Amino acid sequence: MAKSKPILRRLSLSLRFRYRLLTASQRALPDYIVIGGQKCGTTSLHDYIKRHPNIVPPFKKDSSFFDANYFRGFPWYQAHFPLQGKMDALRAGGARFITGEVTTTYMFHPLAAERAAKHLSEVKFIALLRNPAIRAYSQYQHMKRTGREIVSFREAIEKEDERLDGILERVEKGDDEAHMIFRNFAYKSRGRYAEQLQRWFQRFPRDRFLILKSEDLFTDPEQFCKTVYDFLGLPEFKLEKYENANPGRYSDADTKIINELEEYFAPYNRELYGLTGFNFGW
Secondary structure (H helix, E strand, O other): OOOHHHHHHHHHHHHHHHHHHHOHHHEOOOOEEEEEOOOOOHHHHHHHHOOOOOEEOOOOOOOOOOOOOHHHOHHHHHOOOOEHHHHHHHHOOOOOOEEEEEOOOOOOOOOHHHHHHHHOOOOEEEEEEOOHHHHHHHHHHHHHHOOOOOOOHHHHHHHHHHHOOOHHHHHHOOOHHHHHHHHHHOOOHHHOHHHHHHHHHOOOOHHHEEEEEHHHHHHOHHHHHHHHHHHHOOOOOOOOOOOOOOOOOOOOOOHHHHHHHHHHHHHHHHHHHHHHOOOOOO
16 A cells, blocks of 8 residues: 555646646746756755745746756646636735746756747746855765765766766757766866856846855855845745755765865856856855
């Protein structure tokens, strides 16, 4: 009986999504998208903001439509959001109600911004950025935990250029295998934030973006969420408790490797500070 519960749950989700697909054209588009980055606190942020009474959550946290699932077509993406009629009814009293999604791989994917611009016009974007050296180690530990990484952290960093050689061109041609390699083993590449944000700034007005420091979410989640709500035009809301929704438990990285990575990222961080006008202090 216990084994049948996950099967029944998947069947229920599948049936629900089929209905959503049939009503895709009647559904709202996202008001906001958290575009990244991976291992930067986005799961916790999603957990916090979805509990705001004026946010109607999507079918699931991340659709990965503008990167891995673009081939499924835009109606498939629309199916993830609430019916427009429901949103209109909620807004009838004059209060602001919004919906959105969180997909941490959008910021990094070379085609996501271009694809999003073809379909969305009024959406706002939120990006969480973490010290790229620490972020790389957190990603490595995630890959190791899930069995996708088998070498040491130093080897993974040193092998990155070799692993990703020619991958970008294959990703842009829609190669699924290349896309997974690109997502899983880009430890340093994911931390070069400025070049990723530039792609988005070229497609959407700069004032549509809220760029935040992940460390601020970790130290003061209440104030962090207030900043997000203000950006989204929502009233203030406080949770009784702010808990990390996706804690990674692992030993600290070798200080020498982290120092080497921080030296590697220094020029890229300066580029980011110039682009955003904010010194993240990394």
